[in-house]
Amino acid sequence: MAFIPHTAEDVARMLEVIGVPSIEALFDEIPKELRAGVLALPPAMSEMEVARLLTQRAALDGRPLNFIGAGAYEHHIPAPVWAITTRGEFYSAYTPYQAEASQGTLQLIYEYQSMMCALTGMEVSNASLYDGASALAEACLMAVRANRGSTSRRILLPRTVNPTYAQVARAIAGNQDITFETVDFDRSAGRTLLSALQPCSGQDFTALIIQQPNFFGSFEEVDQLTDWAHENRLLVIAVVNPTSLALLKPPGQWGAARDGHRGADIVCGEGQPLGVPLASGGPYFGFMATRMQYVRQMPGRIVGRTVDADGRPGFSLTLQAREQHIRRSKATSNICTNQGLLVTAATIYMSLLGARGLEAVAQASMQRTADLVAALSKVAGVKRAFSAAHFHEAVLLLDRPPVPLLAALARRGILGGLDLSERYPELGHALLVCATETKLGVDIDSYAAALTDVMSAPRAAA
Amino acid sequence: MSNIPADLKYTKSHEWVRQAQNGAVEVGITDHAQSALGDLVFVEVPEVGRALRAGDACAVVESVKAASDVYSPVGGRVTASNAVLASQPELLNQDPYGAGWLFRLETSDSAGAAALMSAAAYESFLADESK
Numbered sequence: 181m182a183f184i185p186h187t188a189e190d191v192a193r194m195l196e197v198i199g200v201p202s203i204e205a206l207f208d209e210i211p212k213e214l215r216a217g218v219l220a221l222p223p224a225m226s227e228m229e230v231a232r233l234l235t236q237r238a239a240l241d242g243r244p245l246n247f248i249g250a251g252a253y254e255h256h257i258p259a260p261v262w263a264i265t266t267r268g269e270f271y272s273a274y275t276p277y278q279a280e281a282s283q284g285t286l287q288l289i290y291e292y293q294s295m296m297c298a299l300t301g302m303e304v305s306n307a308s309l310y311d312g313a314s315a316l317a318e319a320c321l322m323a324v325r326a327n328r329g330s331t332s333r334r335i336l337l338p339r340t341v342n343p344t345y346a347q348v349a350r351a352i353a354g355n356q357d358i359t360f361e362t363v364d365f366d367r368s369a370g371r372t373l374l375s376a377l378q379p380c381s382g383q384d385f386t387a388l389i390i391q392q393p394n395f396f397g398s399f400e401e402v403d404q405l406t407d408w409a410h411e412n413r414l415l416v417i418a419v420v421n422p423t424s425l426a427l428l429k430p431p432g433q434w435g436a437a438r439d440g441h442r443g444a445d446i447v448c449g450e451g452q453p454l455g456v457p458l459a460s461g462g463p464y465f466g467f468m469a470t471r472m473q474y475v476r477q478m479p480g481r482i483v484g485r486t487v488d489a490d491g492r493p494g495f496s497l498t499l500q501a502r503e504q505h506i507r508r509s510k511a512t513s514n515i516c517t518n519q520g521l522l523v524t525a526a527t528i529y530m531s532l533l534g535a536r537g538l539e540a541v542a543q544a545s546m547q548r549t550a551d552l553v554a555a556l557s558k559v560a561g562v563k564r565a566f567s568a569a570h571f572h573e574a575v576l577l578l579d580r581p582p583v584p585l586l587a588a589l590a591r592r593g594i595l596g597g598l599d600l601s602e603r604y605p606e607l608g609h610a611l612l613v614c615a616t617e618t619k620l621g622v623d624i625d626s627y628a629a630a631l632t633d634v635m636s637a638p639r640a641a642a
Numbered sequence: 643m644s645n646i647p648a649d650l651k652y653t654k655s656h657e658w659v660r661q662a663q664n665g666a667v668e669v670g671i672t673d674h675a676q677s678a679l680g681d682l683v684f685v686e687v688p689e690v691g692r693a694l695r696a697g698d699a700c701a702v703v704e705s706v707k708a709a710s711d712v713y714s715p716v717g718g719r720v721t722a723s724n725a726v727l728a729s730q731p732e733l734l735n736q737d738p739y740g741a742g743w744l745f746r747l748e749t750s751d752s753a754g755a756a757a758l759m760s761a762a763a764y765e766s767f768l769a770d771e772s773k
Contacts, residue, residue, distance in 0.1 A: 328689050476684065476704075501684075501709035510711065 245623055246595045247552070249573045249614025250395070251312065251342050252464070253423070253453045255541060256618055257525075258532050261455045265525045279497045285520070286495035289483040292527040299425040300418075300447040301432025302469035306480035308523045310515060312419070312450025313345040315466030316389070317352035318479050318513055319417045319448045322470075323387035324358060325477040325512070326445070327415045332384040338363040338372040340394035341419060343603045352515075361385075367606075370398040370566025370575060377408050385412070390444070391419040392428065396612065397549070397573025398566055399428075406435030406444065418444035422467070423453045423545065424571050426538040446470050446478075455529025456522050465519035465526070476502055479513030544617035545572035548624070552615040555628040561635055565610055572616055575600065578609040580635075586611075588634040594627055644674040644768070647739055651755070652764035653715045658739065659758055665750055666721070670743045671703060671712060671734070674768055679705040682731040687723035688745050694718060696754040701744050703734065715758060718749030 186194075191203070200206060207215070225233070246254050264270070269284060279286060289307045296305035309315045324333050335353075337346055337360040350360055364376045371394060388409040392400050402418075409416045418431035431444035452464040470478050476499065484498035504511035530538065549572045556562050561579035578585065582599040589596040597613035604610060615624065646652070651659040656675035660668040676682070684704040694700050694714040701712035701723075723745040727733060734742035749755065759767060 476686070501704045501707075506707075507709050510709075 242593055244590065244593050244595045245619075245626065246458075247597050247613050247615060247619070247627060248595050249397075249616075250598045250612055251344065251450060252458055252461070253421075253545075253572070253614065253616055254458055254618050255423070255453055255455075255545075255616050257455050257457060257529065260532060261525050261529045264528050265521065270524045271521070280494070283495055286483050286497070288524055288527055289481075289520075290485055290495050291531075292523050293483060295527065295530050296422075296467055296469055299422055299430065300420065300469045301430025301443060302447050303432075303472045304475050304478070304482065305467065305469040306478055306482050307518045308451065308520075309448075309466035309468055309480055310519065311462065311464045311466045312448070312452070313342070313348035313466075314352065314515065315448040315450070315468050316341075316345045316417070316419055317349040318466075318515075319419075319446045319468060320349055320353040320358060320387065320389075321356065321513070322446055322468075322474070322477050322479060323415045323417055324353075326470075326474045327386050327413075329413050330384055330386040332386060333358045334385045335360050335417075336363050336377070336380060336385055336388045336414070337361065338365065338389060338391070338394070339604075340365045340370075340372050340396060340398070340400065341389055341391045342395045345391075345419065358386075363388075365394075366568075368566065369568040370394075370396045370570075371400050371568045372405060374401065374404055374408070377405075381408075381412055383412075385414050387415040387417050387445075389417045389419060390434075392431070393421060393424055393571040393573065396566060396575045397570040397614070398568035399570065402429070402431075402434045403436070410435060410438050415445040416443075418447045418449075420447060420449045421453060421571070422449060422451060423538065423542050426535065426542040427546070428571075441471065445474065451519075451522065451526050454526035456525055463519060463522060465522040475499065477512060478502075479511075481518050541617050542572075545615070548572070548615035548617060548619050549574060549613075551621065552613060552619070552624050552627070555624050556613065556631060559628060559632050559635060562631070565607065573612060573614040575607070576611045576613060577607070578611060581609055582611045585631070585634055588637075589627075589630055592630050592634075594630055596627065596631065644672065644677060645739070646672070646674075646761045646765050646768075648761045650739065650761065651715070651758035652761065652767075653713070653758060654767060655713050657712060657715050659715045659755070660743075661755065665718075665748060666746060667716060667718070667749055667755070668743050668746050669712075669715060670738055672764070673738050675703075675710075676735050676738045676742070679703060679710065680707060681705055682734050684709075685724075685727035685731045685734060685744070687725070687727060688720050690720050690723060692720045694720065694747065696751060703731075712744060714747070716747065716749045716754035717751040718747035720745050721748050722746040 293305040309318060320335050339362050364373050366373045390400055390402055390405050392402050394400050406416050420431055431447045434443045448468045450464055451467045456464055482498050483495055486494055486496055488494050500506060502512045504514050553564060553574045556576055557564055563577050565575035565577045586596050597611045600607055600610040600612055656672045658670050658672050682703055682705050686702040688700040695717045696714060698714045699711035700714045703710050703712060724743050
């Protein structure tokens with residue numbers, strides 16, 4: 181059965197009213213060569229056949245032991261998180277349009293914003309964005325609006341920032357007249373080279389991006405980087421892992437106090453580690469927070485607490501005049517999708533864990549990765565790539581290309597990490613590995629044993 | 643009926659311009675504009691020193707229901723902007739031609755200034771617009 185309410189006559193009448201000969205003609209503006217053409221789909225299946233096919237396909241994934249991070253992290257999600265999130269009262273994945281009719285949803289978003297402010301050390305958070313990578317792109321656009329002392333629209337993008345984020349930022353902001361200049365990293369420490377910023381001193385740059393921990397898992401020298409940026413009148417865009425903030429100095433405290441302020445100016449990142457499962461890359465959610473000073477430049481929805489005519493507390497969407505339904509093309513953003521359902525899960529996750537629980541997750545993840553790096557470094561032909569301290573991820577250097585080894589490990593049910601040789605060819609045979617609190621000592625031992633095995637096998641066989 | 647002082651010049655986007663002798667001008671939005679926007683909650687003014695061309699969007703006035711750009715009526719360099727509006731945006735509602743001024747420009751744009759409307763022309767423009 182077709183779930184389309186319009187009959188052929190309805191369609192013909194509608195086309196007649198708007199003066200268009202056919203539905204096809206509505207797509208005239210899109211060049212023919214960009215259209216998908218005919219999709220080669222098999223004949224429709226019954227529900228039972230589809231369920232069977234998808235169950236078979238899902239089984240092909242197996243239940244591998246996962247040591248890949250690189251921006252999406254496998255954490256334990258307590259059962260109540262999704263049991264509560266999927267209650268009818270919450271189970272709406274989209275922003276409420278009749279906002280004030282949904283006081284419960286608004287209160288939840290308000291609590292989420294308060295938690296994100298507490299984690300990041302910032303004054304105001306939005307109700308979430310699409311994902312971490314596009315949140316960075318939005319932060320770049322916001323920095324250009326907010327830094328009124330700069331006219332260059334040039335942003336410093338260290339190579340230690342997640343390369344996928346860099347690619348998305350270039351794709352979105354690069355088409356809006358913003359240019360990015362890369363900043364090199366210290367090959368032995370694995371973090372941004374402070375001396376690489378010196379040639380930029382005194383020039384007009386709009387913002388410096390700092391990812392903490394960076395893509396290699398290493399800790400950046402955030403205080404020095406922030407101070408350099410502020411001394412040279414750049415805004416600081418922090419890209420942070422929310423789990424790590426349970427242990428680290430919040431971005432709102434980075435660097436020295438200046439003009440009564442200190443810390444990053446815009447904080448953004450990927451919210452997936454807070455209760456969202458790894459699911460083929462999404463849906464995840466992005467977060468963003470800033471100082472009150474820049475609130476009107478921040479994209480996305482914001483929920484505020486207020487009182488009604490009788491003085492009773494209530495919640496409402498606030499500062500909507502910046503948004504696309506009012507400001508149209510001059511809105512602060514036109515891709516400020518709010519990931520309501522995932523924010524619901526994140527808020528429940530943070531509420532259940534509490535500050536101490538989140539700290540325990542961060543501690544355990546950091547410890548497991550330290551154990552993993554220690555165990556794998558003992559394998560012949562494997563060593564640590566960088567000397568800088570790291571969070572729950574680190575780079576290993578191998579004596580041969582990682583790809584065949586990763587394939588051999590995958591056949592043993594182990595996802596051994598992310599091969600970096602295409603993204604960072606100058607590092608050689610580099611592998612990014614991650615262990616969170618979900619990996620126990622026995623899992624780490626299994627990985628080390630399997631790696632020893634596949635590396636000692638004759639190379640042709642591996 | 644909105645207040646349209648006879649000694650000012652006007653634009654079709656509802657800015658007013660007060661011209662002094664030495665090429666200095668003061669710019670704000672008209673009584674009609676503030677009344678159409680309703681109670682203002684935020685005003686963003688251009689930074690001093692900024693060079694503007696005629697027609698550049700250079701300020702934002704935001705009410706509870708809309709946010710609108712203010713366009714510079716003439717080209718020039720910003721010599722002052724009304725910082726008080728940041729904390730008291732209601733001044734623009736209360737006194738659009740006085741305490742609610744937005745910014746001052748130093749201009750040599752005589753062509754731009756000549757293209758502005760007189761009070762009488764603006765009044766008939768408003769009458770046409772409301773038809």
